[in-house]
Amino acid sequence: MRKATQLLASIVLLSAFASAHAFSDPTVYVTEQGKAYHKKNCTLKHGSTGMKLSEAKKKGYKPCKVCKPAT
Numbered sequence: 364m365r366k367a368t369q370l371l372a373s374i375v376l377l378s379a380f381a382s383a384h385a386f387s388d389p390t391v392y393v394t395e396q397g398k399a400y401h402k403k404n405c406t407l408k409h410g411s412t413g414m415k416l417s418e419a420k421k422k423g424y425k426p427c428k429v430c431k432p433a434t
């Protein structure tokens with residue numbers, strides 16, 4: 364039974380980590396030709412696509428200097 368308890372504890376810890384991570388991973392917006400990601404209300408993000416912050420960073424986008432999204 365000891366193993367089962369440890370497994371359960373790791374699952375609880377993992378899901379707590381996952382939800383905390385999701386909370387700090389907001390949706391940001393990138394434009395087709397731009398190299399930066401933007402906040403929802405940025406004036407420079409015309410025709411942009413929404414994606415997760417972590418995804419935008421993975422793809423090499425930099426934070427916009429105008430709207431200063433989370434990094």
Ligand SMILES: [Zn+2]
Nearest residue numbers: 401405427430
């Ligand atoms: Zn911007």
